[in-house]
Amino acid sequence: MALRRWLAYIALFALVALGLFFLFRLPGGEVRDRTWERIERQGVLRVGMDASYPPFELWDEVGLRGYNVDLAQALGREWGVEVDFEDIGFDGLYDALKVERVDIIISALPYDPLLTQDVAYSYSYFDAGQALVVREGTNIAEVEDLNGRRVGLELGSRGDLEARRLEQRMALERKAYVTAQEVLEALRDERVDAGIVDAVSAYQFIGEEGGLRIVQQVTEEPYVIAVPMKAPMLLEKVNEVIIKWRETGFLEELREKWF
């Protein structure tokens, strides 16, 4: 009796599993993804973005533009679809994705491990963490070379925190400034030997003035693209494109254009 009951349970379980398999898979064996299906069917990619963070996204006399706007449009071109932008406050972006008002968030979004049960994240396309910046031609290649050096930082910032931690194990001289811009100016003017500032400020300064270079990312703050949890095809397509862009140098081009 017990054996027959167990066999019945196993048969029931197999039936349910089979049903779920067919429910979520297309005839060709692909995983079903309604978001991707809709993008393909309508030929439109709806992008959520908080357009208040230059140079990643901003409104000006030209209209909506920026690094992420170019990135989203390039994504659309890769897939042969139009791109519709929805300008949404940063705190509302995830809700917009959840209620399917947008298909994707491209908005200098930092990776958030606490949200990985709710959304899926792409590979990183930009690292906005703290960077070690030096003058061209300096022989400082990493933070270990900062012993005995004057290091500029923005007072109270994450770079300041990192410098304070380094100070506990090496004899660096911390030089605090009010903004990252001032740190980089001090570096340019040889008042410090290196600076630890956020990568966005560093790229902007280097793009405008040159003469400095980033030699090491001291901390990570990867910017990623968020897609709905139930959009594995879309995620796969995004990741494929990011890998391709890394290889072709498109991300580098984009950075050079906007910084």
Added chain:
Amino acid sequence: MDKSRLRRYGSRALLLLLVILILGVLPKPLVTLGPQQKVETVNPKMGVHTRLTDEVEEWKIKRTLELVRAMGAPWIVEYFPWAYCEPLKGRFDWTHADLVVDHANVQGLTLIARLDFVPPWARPKNTTNSYLERERYQDFGDFVYAFASHFRGRIEYLIIWNEPNLSSSWGFRPVDPEGYTELLKIAYKRAKYADPDIQVLAAGLAPNVADEGDEFALSDLSFLQRMYDAGAKEYFDILAVHAYGNVFPPDDPPARDKINFARTELIHQLMVQNGDGDKEVIITEGGWNDHPRWTKAVRPSQRIAYTIQAYEKARGEWDWCLAVAFWAFRTPWPQRNFRDYFSFVTPEFILKPIYEEVQAYAQGATDWLERTPVER
């Protein structure tokens, strides 16, 4: 002595021995209160709002409070949700609250307890935890009485409710200054009955400029005036104030239509106008935020400067201000949004630069900018 009596005594002795042995090998607590500490500071008005409500592990509670003491802040505000302390009507659980209070006392900190958060048994289904009907005000009064009785001699300050000038604090019903005053009267009487020495604080109001009739809020100044009109004056000893600096420095002049730190002065003026100028205020929330993208944030260096200048302003200029407890010392876990940028210490107990600069100020570095050389 006959054999049966001998056997009986023998078995009792064995049982006693067993109990002693078990007690002897019981594990000792991993975290102890430790010796009594004292806060060393040049500014006895310094404080922070801690967030230990959902901090489960005792060592983290202790570590947080040790760091507050080491920073030089003698005051803390902490939240004790009614629903956590009285999960069933008349059945109290003080386990976690006792931990927080005892550790705070040993660290030499003065604790201000904020009370609200309606338990499910005291509100209708499908309402939020701030929904309290007038018929239930006595239940809250019972809780205040129980709280003040239990912590008599250990807690000297109670805040009754939080930001009642927001609709969300009424379970998304219209804000009700007269209703709040009634709640305050009940809570005040019950608290004093339990402990005549306890100091009752009227709730800190959310700084905002909303007009009468607004769906979500009412200006803090209008709300406070209506509280006075409803007879609140005799039912609080101190007024709690929420003083967020927004993007302005602490010496930015106050105005009715502006949210800044010095708005506290307008609140105090209103108290004076209502014949209540002898009472003190305590800032139980406030401060600046240094999120890189939030529109109400400042640069990290500004946050440090404004925070220290605000502590100094309260010490040197506001004799009617008893303490300034800034939001929020540390959260148990990252919020992953702008709220993380109010803190002094990360959830992993990494001290932010602002912590070290405030600590230096508390240790006497009045010219704190010179200590960290800032080139302009």
